[in-house]
Amino acid sequence: MASGPSSWPATEIVARFADQSLTPSAFLEACLARISAFNPRINALTAFDSESAVAQAAQSTRRWRDGRPMGLLDGLPIGVKDLQDTANLLTTHGSPRARGHVPTRDLPMVARLRAAGAIVLAKTNVPELGAGGNTRNPVWGATGNPFDPRLTAGGSSGGSAAALAADLVPLCTGSDTGGSLRLPAALCGIVGFRPSVDVIAHPTRPLGWSGISVLGPMARTMDDLILMLRACHGGDPDDPLSVPSDPARFDRLVAKPLHELRLGFSEDFGGAPVDPDIRATFRARIAALSPQVAECRPVDLDLGQMDRTFDILRAESFLAGFGQAIREAPEDFGPFIHRNVELGLTFSLADRAWAHAEQTRILRAFNARIAGLDAILLPTAPVSAFPWTQGHAERIDGQEMDIYYRWLALTYRGSLTGGPSIVLPSGRDGQGLPFGLQVLGPVRGDGALLGVARTLEAALARAPETARPRPDEARLAQSRVDLRSIVTHPPLHAVRFTPPISTAV
Template identity: 40%
Template sequence: MTRPNDLSATEARKLIGNKQLSPLELTKSCIDQIERYNPSINAVVAINHEDVLKEAKKAEDDVMAGKELGLLHGLPVGIKDLNPVKDLRSTSGSKLFENRIPDYDDSVVADIRAEGGIVFCKTNTPEFGAGANTKNKVYGATCNPFDLTKTPAGSSGGSAAALATNMMPLANGSDYGGSLRTPAGYCGVTGFRPSPGLVPATEASVSLNPFSVQGPMGRDVSDTYLLLQAQVNLNRADPFSSLNSLSMPDELIGADLSGVKMAYSPDLGCAPVDNNIKATLLEKINTFKSNFLLSKEDHPDFLDIHECFEIIRGFNFVASHKEKFDLHKDLLGPNVIDNVERGLKYNLADVSWAHVMQTKIYKSFRNFFNEYDVLICPAAAVSPYPHEQLFVDTINGKKMPTYMRWLALSYASTMAIPCVWALPCGLDHKKMPFGIQLIAPAGKDVQLSEIAKSLESVLMVNQLTKRPVPEIK
């Protein structure tokens, strides 16, 4: 018998609206799942049972009273620990904020509440989202549900691991250098990196930063899109927010793939990628490329992407964390320290060069899509690795020059301002989850979402590409 916590978000929401599922019953089922599995996985790091059950009871009462219901009414939603939540411990994974209990919700959380979502818990993240291994000095490491000795990646690793184990139907994430996409790939779930401003983000130290975005995560495209609809809003506190963000269809029907031109690339022409992962991508592509009008191995010219990324990321870290670095360096983790120190080495000429280069990369990227509708590549450069290892330092026997280089599969497109779906696509050569990225230029969110919906339908009926599900002992 299917337990409430095992239901998809879209199915649960439908049952709630039809008075066939109690939000309180669903919430209690999710709490039971957390109590069962979280001690081993450490994905959920803060939850107030009394407040959550009170919210769920109110949601149930509203249903029974026939009140108008929001998109997420009665659905528990996990909140990444970078997002402040009113009256709930919100640490950002840092000893600096170890005991912080905000007196407000940030805009992402407020929009989820406004659509009837139950703000359920906080999910683990590396300190201030720095790094692709979800571990920090406050809560420790989150484990990959498919192998508890390995990482779920980061920085949205807690959200991805919680979704993979059905602790909640939906969770939010954020993404700069793959923080949402890599965990989705490592845990066999789905995530969407939207265009800047589609999901308003109001907490950034530097508001004119289109590289870091908030986005939804779920177990499939429809669930993830449901959360996206609730997160989409017009908020002038985000300078990228636009009225155009309000023109999302109510439901995805899927694109006709026979009219879609698809490019694919094992390494985007610029990223270090394990040879086995390259082979795995090509094997997966061969199973579904015939569904497309055109399928061709190709990639944009990402020019001098690595230096450009390092400089701009360094600038953003100095802007966001230099004061913490100056006053409380002893409390900070190695990734934040490394990013700030690296950023401080650059001068105005370096930053100017990087922004000129980023503009060239952006134009090159958009020109590429004059010939294609979607670009597919792996979600991660290597198979999930041990969580004791802070980052991937070697690929194909070659030493990585920085702790971020192994994430070039994600940050290359970030610098070009994309929208990106991460979809589960079976298992890799080590029998761990394998994910793919579906990439398009910013502004193509709806078109890309329709493609993702249709491709997911193709992937799920093939044993080689269907979504893997963890078996936790």
Template identity: 50%
Template sequence: MTSLSDRSAVDLRRLIGTKEISPVELLDDCLARIEAVNPAINAVVALDVEGARTAAREAERQVLRGEALGPLHGLPIGIKDLSETKGLRTTWGSLIYKDHIPNRDESTAAAVRAAGGIIFAKTNTPEFGAGANTRNGVYGATGNPFAPDRTPAGSSGGSAAALAAGMMPLATGSDMGGSLRTPAAYCGIVGFRPTPGLIPSDKRLLGYSPLSVDGPMGRSVADAALLLSALAREDSVDPLSWPVDPKSFFPLPEIDLARLKIAVSEDLGFAPVDDEIRAVFTERCGLFADLFQSSVERDPELGDAHRTFAVLRAESFEAGQRTLAERHRDLLQPPVRANLDQAQSFTLADHAKAHAEQTKLYRRFQYLFEDIDLLICPTAAVSPFPHAEWHPTAINGEPLEHYFQWIALTYGLTLTGHPVVALPCGIDHKGLPFGIQIVGKRRGDAQVLAAALAIERAFATRPKLARPVPDLAALGLRS
């Protein structure tokens, strides 16, 4: 019998609304799953059991009273530990904040509560989101549910691993250089990097920068779209926010894939990619090309995306962590220190050039979509590696210039500002989850999600493309 915690968020929300299950029952099921499998992978790092049970009982009463219910009503939601949650420990993965209990909700967490979601758990993250490998000095490393000694990537690795293991129906993530998309690929779940400003944020220090965004994560496209419908809104607190209709994201419109023209690229024309990953991607393209009207190989012109991203990324760390480093450098982990050291090496001229290059890159990227509807490429350049290693140091025998260069497939797309769905696409050459990125047109968030939903349905009928599921018995779950 399938546990409630394994069912889709869409189904669970429907069952709550029809009084077929209770939010209390669902919460207890999620807590039991966490107790059973979290010791093996360390994805959930803080819980508010008492507060969540109080909220679940009230959610149950609201259903019985026939009150209007929000889109997330009664669903237990995991919040990435980079977002403040009122009364629930928030550390940013840093020893500096290891005992921090916020007295407020950051805007994304507040939106979850406002939509009826029950915030009951925090999910692990690397310190301040740096490193693309979910390990920190406060909670330690998170393991991949498919291979606990390997990384779920980062920085939303805790959310991705918890979802894959059925600890919660939905979770939040965030993404600068791939922090949401790479964990989705490594754990066989769905992540969505929205157009900057679609999900407004009050936590970004560089409010006009389009690099960092919050995004929904789920085990299916429909689940991620449900969470997006609760998070997308206009809010003047975010200078990139614009008027949106949250209802346009759920339910998603039907898309006829046979009418779509796609381009595929194994490396976006610039990213280092393991040769075996290239081979897997080429094979998968051959297995799904028939779904579309046409499929062509085409690389976007991203120019010197490595240098451009390095400089723009450095601005965020300079603004956010420089003062902390001056006071507590000995408490900071290597990825944060590396980012700050790199930031000091850049000149004003470097920053001016990077912003100009990003603008040129963005404008060139628009031409790509003049005769195609979607761009598809791999999500991760290498198969999941041991989490004891901070990061890959070489790909195909070639040393990487920066520690984060192994995620170039994702940060190249970050620079464009376009919406991207990270979708599971079977397993790789090592038997671990493999994922693709589906890139849509400028501000075409609903359209790319709708296309991803249709692609996901088609993949489910083809064994080599279907979403993989971890062996929960190997993680400690008893039938």
């Protein structure tokens, strides 16, 4: 892809700010030029606040020049998922109901990133209200995959993943219920981390005591992701499952040597449908890693009635979040939201009690399986990226999907354990598209899992066939895919974006 500053790792950019070989103003200018050239091809970034970003970059440039940086991320422009509130910047959730919504304050995760010096440059595209694994909505349109804009970037953090893969910004936020962060990371060839529920406060969850939905960082490398996590982790009183910030929690991660790792693996997470080509690619990755580690053995991840449990917990959350609003104004919501709420109305209190008890049993079964192992490896997406015009994967290896999110079983089954999971880019699948290796750890084993992932990333990077793939820049520049053809309710507020201008100080 790009060879200029916009493609450099965030850690390198910050180091260059410190040694004065690059200024935040010059870096922002490079990002704006890149966005102007490539964002129209993939529609990853939506609402912009570039004028404010230019002013903030100038302030950051002066701080670095004076040797007084604001924090870990001072001067880094970032993308924030459009489900997450940003003060004074349009936050639509991809929904006609919110297409004029400008929050007055930041989500705590965003506030922490700003406090660390990050510059919120733009919002990243999502499916309507975050529902589904394909990023498209009636407000902004669809997000195309940087490897082929005709294909899906995944979802619901698809805009973030695509922006990172196309080198538009160095860091983005994400969130994950059933794979919303991990799936697009896999399909776009970047790194995405679903942390344990206590790591990043999520006070906008409609059900504060349910940990099915979490917030997480997205980046292009493990070191970048860890840098971002150090800046944004922490608790909030309105999220009872989060814990108070510990400044040193992710400062000194120990990366085990590759030859000491003990790994388990599963091709299908207890029998989820997986395309034969994806199985073959996964087997090739296991074959490549096995000789290099202390142990690599198959693990039975048939942990219980995972699909029904997730159905109930997900529907419960949608019913709590949208049930009243959909009764008052059903025309404001798309079919996926209606289906989730309708599903929730079919369940009883007995169903809910069963699901929470079953989730507990699933956790305990997973604890028994991962005992003695550093991590468990799986595929992330069961199929290659498909056309974004197709709502979801409808059939996998001959099996029909009974509901639109069933194809996400490889990720949502992992959500039920409450533990951390991370996706590492690992070359390409048989279709020539990015393949993401999913790595699961034990509950609250976030630090150890990040260390494992860092070691695996280095091992994968040593071979061309398993290193992080990059989009073809020339091909992307020639794309003329109309990704806004589905817009029926454009945003009400002006989108603040100006062409690149000189920002040097």
